[in-house]
Amino acid sequence: MMKALYSGVSGMRSHQTKMDVIGNNIANVNTNGYKTQRATFRDVYYQTMSNPSQAATGIGGTNSSQVGYGAQIASVDTIHTLSGYSPTNKETDLYINGEGYLKVIDASGEMYYTRYGALNFDSEGQLVDSNGSIVLGLNSVIDASGTVTTAVVPKTAEGTDGKGIQDTLVGIKIPINDYSNITINSDGTITGVKTGTDTIETLGLIAIATVPNQAALKLEGSSYYVAGNNTGTITYHAAGLGGSGALVTGGLEMSNVDLANEFSDMIITQRGFQANTKIISVVDQMLEELVNLKR
Structure with missing residues (x-):
């Protein structure tokens, strides 16, 4: 009993x-x-x-x-699993249409992964999420045709992905007072029109992290994850490359x-x-x- x-x-x-x-x-x-x-x-x-x-001769097995x-x-x-798209009509809100995560760094230097794409540009021109963490981007990327696109951004953050591999990532910061019509494109490039001209320039490139084993990510709250010992080697790409999904602006991912x-x-x-x-x-x-x- x-x-x-x-x-x-x-x-x-x-x-x-x-x-x-x-x-x-x-x-x-x-x-x-x-x-x-x-x-x-x-x-x-x-x-x-x-x-x-x-079992033996004359005896059954038990x-x-x-x-x-x-x-x-x-x-x-x-x-x-990927969830639906929720329109917000806010141009800096991002929905990742497929695999991938944004990577951010907070004020204490801790780095996180997130799919919550409610972003803004602060007064310094830094691209930040709703928690004030800076969104990280690539200094350069090679697209499918072999063309190298360079994002002219100052290097403000550097770290590791939890596996001891050095990131080639930078905090995205753009001179917002010198540009108009600032746009986040589906491949993660940030473009703007130079004040006083009609020239469209590439100002930044949002990095999309591809995680081989998403189930090994550890939940940290505030829509953040950190890499665990079983996540595998995390790689970074422009949106739509390396198995990552393209970005859709003006909306956020719904809960699944x-x-x-x-x-x-x-x-x-x-x-x-x-x-x-x-x-x-x-x-x-x-x-x-x-x-x-x-x-």
């Missing part, structure tokens, strides 16, 4: 954690760029009551007898939470939790009967 009591407790804990995951998903149903999570279970440990025996000790959380996975699925999982999880509490109450009644045998 005591085994059943521990099994019930472990089942309650596991279902409680799964409900926490479901609750977080539902809370972020309208969070731009949010990726839904799922919790999976696994069994814990088995006590072997008897070992299997092999199977093992084992009693389990409940369940535990096996994993909490992030599902990195499926409310119908979350509500279904909520009901199943609630019933699972309820069933495990019933185990505990029934075992308690059985223990009470044992205690009362002496009366």
Whole structure:
């Protein structure tokens, strides 16, 4: 009976954690760029009551007898499926139409990856996200035809991608007072018309990071990820190259939470939790009967 009591407790804990995951998903149903999570279970440990025996002449074989000790959380996975485009009509809002992440650096020098493309130019001409972190770009890129495009931007940030590989990235900063009609294009190039002329110049190039194993990215909050030990070698490209998606301006990525699925999982999880509490109450009644045998 005591085994059943521990099994019930472990089942309650596991279902409680799964409900926490479901609750977080539902809370972020309208969070731009949010990726839904799922919790999976696994069994814990088995006590072997008897070992299997092999059949012999005149004797049949027997199977093992084992009693389990409940369940535990096996994993909490992030599902990195591409979600829909939500128009905002803001020219500096970016939607990555495919694989890839923006890379940013905050005031303390920490670097993050994000798919939340709500960007702005600050008073210094730096391209920043909604948290004030600077968006990183490439100094140069070779396109499919072999043409080298150079972005004339000052180097303000340098770091590693979590694997010890030196980045060839810079903080994007442009002289906004000297240009008009500043535009972010689908390949990530930032162009503007030089004041007093009709000349269109390339001012910057947004870097899109391609992560081989997105599931290994660690969530940091504020729509940020950091590289983990199992992400693989992260590479940087212009949007649309190297397996990355092109940029679509004027909109953001929607959350990929499926409310119908979350509500279904909520009901199943609630019933699972309820069933495990019933185990505990029934075992308690059985223990009470044992205690009362002496009366």
